[in-house]
Amino acid sequence: MVRLDFHLVQLFFACMPSLAVYLVAQYARYEIRRMEACIYISCSLLDCMPLNWRRKRRKKKEEAKAKEKEKELNAAEEKEVESNPELLEVRVRLHKLEETLKEIVVESKKQMNSGQTKAHEGGNEK
Structure with a gap:
């Protein structure tokens, strides 16, 4: 057995x-x-299709819809701007202010970096 x-x-x-x-x-x-x-x-x-393909396809469709909606909104805004020249002028001024602000931030960062390097150099000399 x-x-x-x-x-x-x-x-x-x-x-x-x-x-x-x-x-x-x-x-x-x-x-x-x-x-x-x-x-x-x-x-x-x-x-x-596997699930990840389905998700990718769904995501692409959603992105396409979002882009289409964005284009429609931009077109509506452009029509509104064209009908109101004061609004166009305000937007131009706003963009100029934003650019100036960005330049100021970049310059202040450069000054801070140069100040820090001088402080390190001064600390090394002592």
Whole structure:
């Protein structure tokens, strides 16, 4: 009886690699058939795509819609600006002020950096 149990265990372990290969092949065959069905039956493309592809496609559509809405808003603003020249003048002045402010910030950063390097050099000389 002991020998029979031992031989059954050995048979089980000897058959495991073959069983694993068989199961992987069956799974691959299933996936191949599913992909072929998507191509030949021309099922909806979304059903066949992996989730990340679906998300990317959905994201692209949302971005396209957002761009379209932005263009519509810009067109509406341009029409409004064209109808009101004072608004156009205010916007031009606002853009000039923003540019000037950016230049001031850049110059102040440069001065702070040069002041810090001088402080480091002065500290080294002492």
